[in-house]
Amino acid sequence: MNEFTHSFLSSAEVRRKKIGFIGLGLIGGSIARAIRQYYPEYTITAFDKNKETLALATQESVIDVAAVHIDDSFRGCDYIFLCAPVSYNNAYLKQVACYLKEGCILTDVGSVKTSIHQEIKKLKLGKYFIGGHPMAGSEKSGYTNSKAMLIENAYYILTPAQEVPEEKISEFQNFIESLKALPVVLNYHLHDQITAAISHLPHIIASTLVCLVKDADTPDELMKQLAAGGFKDITRIASSSPTMWQHICLKNKENISHILEQYISVLEEAKASVDEGDEQALYHLFDSSRNYRNSIPGGSSGPIKKVFAVYCDIIDEAGGIATIATILASNNINLKNIGIIHNREFEEGVLRIEFYDDASSRKASELLQKYRYIVYER
Secondary structure, three states: OOOOOOOOOOHHHHHHOEEEEEOOOHHHHHHHHHHHHHOOOOEEEEEOOOHHHHHHHHHOOOOOEEEOOOOHHHOOOOEEEEOOOHHHHHHHHHHHHOOOOOOOEEEEOOOOOHHHHHHHHHHOOOOOEEEEEEOOOOOOOOHHHOOHHHHOOOEEEEEEOOOOOHHHHHHHHHHHHHOOOEEEEOOHHHHHHHHHHHHHHHHHHHHHHHHHHHHHOOOOOHHHHHOOOHHHHHOHHHHOOHHHHHHHHHHOHHHHHHHHHHHHHHHHHHHHHHHHOOHHHHHHHHHHHHHHHHHOOOOOOOOOOOOEEEEEEOOOOOOHHHHHHHHHHHOOOOEEEEEEEOOOOOOOOEEEEEEOOHHHHHHHHHHHHHOOOOEEOO
């Protein structure tokens, strides 16, 4: 355990920490794994409706206590994470309230904050509550897809209730930072406005686009057959949990409705530019969006998990993919996925190689160029 990890805690404090999890899915499981990685001596207690999840987490030594109910197992926790879908988190507040010790930090991981803050006020739990939202995720869900590095370099929004003492806010910020995430403190109203635009709207766009293509497809499903590359990339998040996104839309409906109205207006302007053949307006649309997107910093993983992929030309012959895989493997670069794609972005089919992290992606790109492969920047 490194010095940075425990710089804000004495060794006595480190030994006594007890962490509780209500829900152990993708995000809850990933945070639990990160805590286990950096604080192996902590005691982790978890409740989840799925008994197989609890059994697996126990078997992997991610958790110490598997609770089949929200009960006395959670008494004495220093931190309790509510990691169920948004609506369920609000309901679990009442069940967990009687087990909160003085000084306990109660937090959640939902991407909507207003509703839970309102419930916290009703239950008079403000002195315990620091809302949380790790802006990281995956189109895959469930504990089996969780990993400690999911929140690494991801912004982790904190929305403390007014009654929380400053020293408790600082303590929790330091704890989140020690898990390699990037804590940012925001007002919960502002948080919900921001996430409606940069997280919730993109999921709705991806889902509605997929449904549009499904409904417009030919009887022999040619669109589905040809939809690859760019289409699959921009709609990847449509594969996320429908229950989670149903809850998000219901709990942040005012902000989502407002940003949808603005987006519909932008689409109508784009349609008008196409209908009228307005060259200047069309150029401005694509130029302005390109410039703004290119200015977005790449240091954090953001609300939608980044895909680390390299695209390169490949000779269509037997052994071509195996040769590249061997080059990368011999240089200790682990592959997540590999395959040939065909779409209009490239004149010919190209090889798409997906990696687990940015460092591997950059190293692979440099290595393949060294071996005279043509690599495309995207």
